[in-house]
Amino acid sequence: QVQLVESGGGLVQAGGSLRLSCAASGRTFSSISMGWFRQAPGKKREFVAAIRWNGITYYADSVKGRFTISRDSGKNTVYLQMNSLIPEDTAVYYCATNGIPYTAVTLTTESGYNYWGQGTQVTVSS
Numbered sequence: 001q002v003q004l005v006e007s008g009g010g011l012v013q014a015g016g017s018l019r020l021s022c023a024a025s026g027r028t029f030s031s032i033s034m035g036w037f038r039q040a041p042g043k044k045r046e047f048v049a050a051i052r053w054n055g056i057t058y059y060a061d062s063v064k065g066r067f068t069i070s071r072d073s074g075k076n077t078v079y080l081q082m083n084s085l086i087p088e089d090t091a092v093y094y095c096a097t098n099g100i101p102y103t104a105v106t107l108t109t110e111s112g113y114n115y116w117g118q119g120t121q122v123t124v125s126s
Contacts, residue, residue, distance in 0.1 A: 002026050002099040002115045009093060009120030012085055016124070020080040022095030022117060030073035031101035035113060036080045038091035038122075045094070049080060050107035058108055062088075085124045092119040 003025040012018055022034065035050035049069040050058045057069055068081040078095065096113035098105055105112045 002032075002097055004095045004097065004115060004117035006093065006095045006117045006120040009122045011123045011125065014086055014124055014126050016085050017081070017083045018085065018122060020082065020093055020095075020120060020122070022078045022080075024076045024078070024095075024097065026076070026099075028099075028101050029071075029076040032097050032099055033103060033105075033107055034069075034071060034078040035096045035107050036069060036078075037094045037096060037110065038089075039094070039119075040088075040091040043091075045110065047108045047110075048093070051078065052107065053102055060108075082122070085122075087124045087126045090122060090124050092121050094119045 005023045008020040031053045033052045036048040037045050038048050039045040047060050049067055051069045051071055066084045071078045095117040098114045
């Protein structure tokens with residue numbers, strides 16, 4: 001069982017930055033892959049970014065070059081640094097993991113994840 005707690009959301013003007021954090025419970029953090037998804041009002045939840053246990057990263061085309069995912073295994077935390085924010089980035093952002101050590105499962109779809117955080121709201125004003 002893995003518990004995930006997101007933080008760092010808020011209101012920011014277009015062009016601004018935010019850093020989201022996701023703290024994970026458990027002793028296997030360094031061996032599991034992590035992802036970020038988001039859901040805007042009236043839309044389906046979509047993939048944003050993911051990082052494998054070995055550091056390989058993946059990004060949605062819509063955030064590539066603006067967002068950076070990283071992890072700190074000493075703190076059991078994964079981060080999402082969001083720069084050059086635009087109003088279209090407004091959504092609830094969710095942290096997720098499959099909790100399986102050293103897995104090669106696809107990380108760009110929801111089916112690759114078993115555990116989800118409660119979400120944190122990000123609002124970008126124009």
